[in-house]
Amino acid sequence: MALILDAQGPGRKAAIAEAVARLRAGHLVAMPTETVYGLAADADRPEAVARIFAAKGRPSDHPLIVHVGGTTPAEREAALAHYAASLPDDARALMAAYWPGPLTLIVPRRPDVAQAAAGGQPSIGLRCPAHPVAQALLAACHAVGIRGLAAPSANRFGRVSPTQAAHVAAELGTLSDAELLILDGGACPVGIESTIVDCTRAEPVLLRPGIIDRAQLEQTLGRAVRDRDAAAARAPGTLASHYAPQAKLRLMDAAELQTALDMLGAQARELAVYHRSPLRCISAHVRLRRMPMQAEAAARELFAALRELDDGQTRLIWVERPPTEPAWDGVRDRLQRAAA
Ligand code: TXA
């Protein structure tokens, strides 16, 4: 079982010190970010990065996001200069608007650095997280010469991302105390992974929707942000069957849901329904859970809700299809992939 240390209260300083010691030794630390928990290692040490891929069971050619600090402008600029071969104007504009925050930018990589973390791509994904624990950890790393932390979501490959320390422990429970330290920073306030924008091409491309939506990005850049297409850089987070719960998840409209519940009547069982519209259900064996009406609140609880509904007893999870507005793009994307 991994070691969990509280990093929210008075224990933060000691917990961060322990985390830095482990990172310097090339070991893994799970850190809270505002989006989801990340499984971090020193991005400049291939043997440490290899431990991430092994722990997750993730193919080693899938690039990881490198997290950089931002408590001072000098700290951030040093990290950017270390990893990025150049910073396109779009990347600069988006950093100015949204960093620290839930936005990852793909930029050209300096060929001599972070090869393993980048999965061999000529580019690198950079993100400056806003979570106070992540910020404190990155600042303490910077002080000892660690320039960035490679960190994918701290779940086994293809599973739902963790938004609480206990989720990380459940996902990576086979790692020992010595192999993994989990910094407990509470529940992640955003709840879905960062928006990813590829800034290496002639036009910016949205590789993964998140809570910062396309409309906001286009407003900031003053031009269109394209959807990823077959030519877009690799983004395994966009594999069809990512974020899969054990139970079979299906997206349905409210009317479809009601019709299906009516047809099953009292026979319905081993079924959970995650819905926004009011529904009638006469079976006592169906778990009903209301999805928040606001996109941000829905994102915040999404992965925890899926974990709770996917309790091993439930065989089917029916989810009411979210609205089509841009604000819901991130939630809709994760649900569509969970259903694939
Ligand atoms: O919110 C987040 O982004 C979280 C927290 C921990 O920061 N991290 C996260 O990492 O979701 P991960 O590894 O689960 O997803 C990273 C995504 C993948 O889809 C990966 O392909 C893409 O970022 N990515 C990273 N570097 C890339 C690159 N150089 N080119 C294209 N895609 C890249």
Ligand code: MG
């Ligand atoms: Mg992930």
